[in-house]
Amino acid sequence: MSDSDGLYRRRHATDTFFRAACMVAVALALIPLVSVLYYTAARGIGGIDLDFFTELPKPVGETGGGMGNAIDGTLRLIGMSCAIGIPVGVLAGVFLAEFPGTRFATLVRFSADVMSGIPSITVGIFAYSVVVLKMGRFSAIAGSVALAVIMLPTVTRTTEELLKLVPAMLREAALGLGVSKWRATVHVVLRTAAPGIATGVMLAVARVGGETAPLLFTAFNNRFWADGMDQPVASLPVQIYTYAVSPFEDWHRQAWAAALVLVTLVLLLNVTAKLLVRHRVSGR
């Protein structure tokens, strides 16, 4: 009797220990997030002023100046990489959702999944050899190509997933009215899934917006305003890196400010994307 009581108690003690260990793990995982966000907010807020958004960087040794060119450069890079990556990714995703069962679809799906795990720095080397070497110089285009490759799997897979969430009823209703398959897909399925696809795009932008490594030797850097997409451009992540490893106090201050801008952008995109999806799901 007391033996089985002991066993019972031991089993429950183990169970309680397990539950506690899992909670500790969650707490441990949250510490770095809270710390990073706290540091970024606390140190970055002081560096944010109008100059930060509109001015060019000052030469070494002078305080002040801003990151206007880097913000402009980041927007250019994101815009162009979206122009390349989103059409390809969305259409590939449509193919996966519309013609699923084939071996070819499995290969594409697998390639996209594998691609999302390829280090971004090797994507940079790829863009360097395909674009920079051909053009003979670093350029915003080269950086955009690298970012487009990085966003491609995210856009493809989210598009596929979200098209599959569209109720079959809608498609069947359209087909039942005698509409051809492509019309049903474009006018009914894609339209229904549009907010979801927008979500995928936002997540992709959030992902590439902070990418640094592939830009180091594609978009490179530029102390001035960008002349054109065939010229090197500055970007927020590269500027944060350059300033962070420099020995100057004022540059550190600006690096934190840039980090605050970047983190805010990324978090906003993530939260919006999340809310969009939730709204859709609960609305049904």
Next chain:
Amino acid sequence: MAQTSQVSLIRAQPRLLRRLGREANPGDLIFRTLTGFFAVTVVLVVAAMAIQMTLGASLSLREFGLGFITSVDWDPVRESFGALPFIFGTVVSSLLALALAVPVALGVALYLTELCPLKLRQPLAFVIELLAAVPSVVYGLWGIFALAPFMRDHVEPLLKSTLGFLPFFSGPHQGYGMLTGGIILSIMILPTIASVTREVLKAIPDHFREAALALGATKWESLRDVVLPLARSGIVGAVILGLGRALGETMAVTMVIGNRAEISASLFAPSYTMASVIANEFTEATGDLYLSSLSEIGLLLFVVTLLLNIVARLLVWRVARPAEGAR
């Protein structure tokens, strides 16, 4: 007689209709071809990367052969290149990251799928995934100004005074080095491992859990004896995905690992990773052989992460297969 022909007509109909339908509507054909073309693009990009990286590295591959990965000599001036210190730095920092991240990530995934109150589940999962959303360079910045000083002033002295007799925790400590690099990596791969594990655990049907609980098992017993064995290959896949991410992670590690091409037993010592050396030296590489050697490091990284990802995806797909054609 009449009946059979009718049956065969009905049987033949869908195929006939499909064929007719395809030929009768050029729009559908164009639609299929167009989207198919972009789907091919995804596969082609992966193939093109493999080819380009190999081409870029060909000079160094021919010059050094296998010696490239066994030599510790990295001397741009004499044009002698060996990648062993970088391989060492990458492997050790990644394994360190796994050792730190895997238990925490499993705990998080188990908590989120099995223990967490339903209302808290979604928001908490979202917050954990934000860890993956923070850009690498921001982790690096935080690493330089928050983590490294903290390591130097608190963690490393403590390790040294308690475990200093081990070669891993000896020597001078400045906060920048293998240990700090491993810790920052572990933070960055944690959300990957946790979210894939969560996906895998969610794919295990509830009746397994319910059966175990109905037999009187505690929550922990139901997980240990029933759910986890079923999820094992998927969890291994998740860990391998995390490893792949750690191997290729660049900026944050570059900013805290010290960037010195040395092989040292001490985790306090500065080190250098494959991704870091590419990030630091690629734009300054003068000479074709130098550039090609850096490309070969990139190729190694590419091939290893590609293989790891293939293995990991297959393992994860075994448990949580993405629904194909399930509408």
